[in-house]
Amino acid sequence: MSQFLRMNAVLGFLHLATSYLFSTFVLSIMPVATSNPLSSVQMSEKATEDYESMADRNPVVESSEYAYRGLATNLVQVNGDGVKQAARHIRHKLLVESYTPRTWRTHPLHICPPDARSASASEPERILDDSLSKSVLDWIFLISALNFSFWSPLEGRPERYGVEWWAGWDDARAAAAAEEIGQDDCGSGSESGSEEAHELNHVHGETAPSASPEEPQRKVHTGYWALVAALDRALEEDIPITTPSFYASEAACPDSLIAHVFRAASQSSEEIPLLTQRIAIMREVGFILCNSFGGTFKGFIDEFHRIHDGQGSALDLVKMVAATFPSFRDEVYYEGHKVCLWKRAQILVAETWAAFYPAPPSSNSTDTSVPAPTLIPASPHPIFPSATGPCISALTMFADYRVPQILHHLRILTYPSALLRKLHAHTPLAPGSREEVSLRAASIVAVERVRVEILSLMAAEERSEKAVEEGTDMDTVSSVLIDFYLWDLAKKVESGEEKIEGIQTAEMVPIHRTRSIWY
Template identity: 50%
Template structure:
């Protein structure tokens, strides 16, 4: 499938999705990422604090590719190896963001409190810069600090003035609006409607459409609104995953008591997943785009190249998901004595969210050399595309 028909850049291959459907997935528990292990425990913990931590993580853009990629002096945050650990390490990439928030909380800075981080008096810019101070070995500062501060102020101000400074109140309002049956997608839409800095959308021109008048038909340029919503979806997905039990539980999900319908979300279109999709042959790029990637050419946010890579990745992961559903349905059909699974239950059993989690971790392991793909033909690992953007 070609995403940009006027000038194809990225193609998602149907036959490759059949070869690379990932196995059964579990949520990866990183040491610095606080994850609630089951729904029973979730009902006993301080849920508002966990929500605010998730909101703080995802309010701040995850734009951490480095000009010093692969070097020890790239931007990083020194903190504990994980919660409860005495050893320390330098966290890089996304985990540097999480480590900075965790370190601030340990230092007694209430950075997950919207009434605190929205206030320039209580939380001046200099304090936020201190929270994101680099490790001694790093030669780079955190990118987009000014933009990150502005987003924290915006999100905190909206929560404070409209929702009593509580993400829990925000969630309660959502459930009231949907008579207690709000899903993950409902929450994503409310986040993008409420917080402009989560509204990851572009107007994309390039298709030709036929316009008819009373006297003639003629081709006309058409503008399409492309909604990618990466940070909004990952905020919702990680909040869902924090209460996602590894084993079957009869308790309702704390966020979505009528069911999350998590399968309605897409993958989170940023850097790493497109990179591994290309390595697996699920996406192909033309030579001109490969040259730009190999040379670390910057792609402006909203550019044809960037939107094509991100959009094609969403389509590709949806095809992987569809193939996994077909395999699961075939396995059920071949099993004698198995009870038929309902269509809704089948759809819910495989999500692009979990596929994204798996592929993101796989991409990091392959890039670092800790793992290699065997048994299938792969392409070179080309550098991830470089876009400095608040939307990632």
């Protein structure tokens, strides 16, 4: 029997290796800006050396500044007056709406880990050993790995790709409870599916209160939220889709099952974009996690803690992600100069930071009403437990197609007439093209300038320079939090749910259409 088990283990590893090689091949033909003759392993080793040599600098900031300066003469430009006006507006909104890292926990589709406040102050990372925390880490990792290209030519129409599921986990929980009552009345019931799927399905942590507690609501989720809803729906169906060892294996999780997980709502006439590439990425990242990190993102975090002796920052984690996973390595070349954009690597770290952000002292764990500047965690961050904390302000915004749209609307960015014509005509912009790189690089530069302007406003509001530079205020006005706010704002403005008042705005132009795995 032991020989049989050993043979199965060998065959299983060979199967994973074959899946990874196939994924690497598919990744090589994806719609990307550049290709590199080095193998994935060589690239990872070279990337690690390159990124470690960058010390505390964020290459996204420096290389985006370089690309912006080279392209701004006749393409996208940052408007200084727009930055100043918008910074005041954004600063006010972050305060009034109490927009903090804890806001992450209020979205009905999010699965939340146990509150970090319950961990030991001397060993905050102990909370990561909780089984729910491990499952949430895997959930965030897969979402970030697949967080790209949701725009649709059918934007605003019911036929666009969408996923039908409950409005949120509270509704799913209420529906499950009602079903269990019905089964109890009939004297029947069954249990099936994996332990991990059951845990996320039935013990999914804290969520926002249901808007309609009487009757569970279903809805069709679109855009990015279609991805989240599809994975949540699969977990509810006891498909362990967020478990790396499961989605890495073609035997356990065939392509047809992944297609089923992402099946469209009955009203949709299109499927999820780039399904083949998404499957390849799942195989790639799943193989790497299983082969090198014990089969979980928690194992990756453990290695991060080991390498940095528990002193690593958010930027250190971003660099490790980009160095380890080829499909997170969002880079292009402009005039022979490498431009690091790292949208998904940074958003993976930012989502993890927000999900595990500790509660402030003496507050309800789900309370996000504390004004941002006073939201000081009661305990160290479990992912970044050092005395200096995550230093999240070292990260940039996440250069996609949605935030540039709202930056233009706020007059932070200005577009040349030729680019405006292309956007209105829905002309695709090729990945790595001058216009596409200009849009992304300028957006990064612009949000950095908004952040600096907000810090200046805070200093002028009778806060000492030292408090702004050394206190937690630095992280409460990070480009990460500004990006979270701007992305939500863009969706609200586009849908007509919200109108920006009090400052001058430009037209809300269509997003730029680039079909790519990077964003």
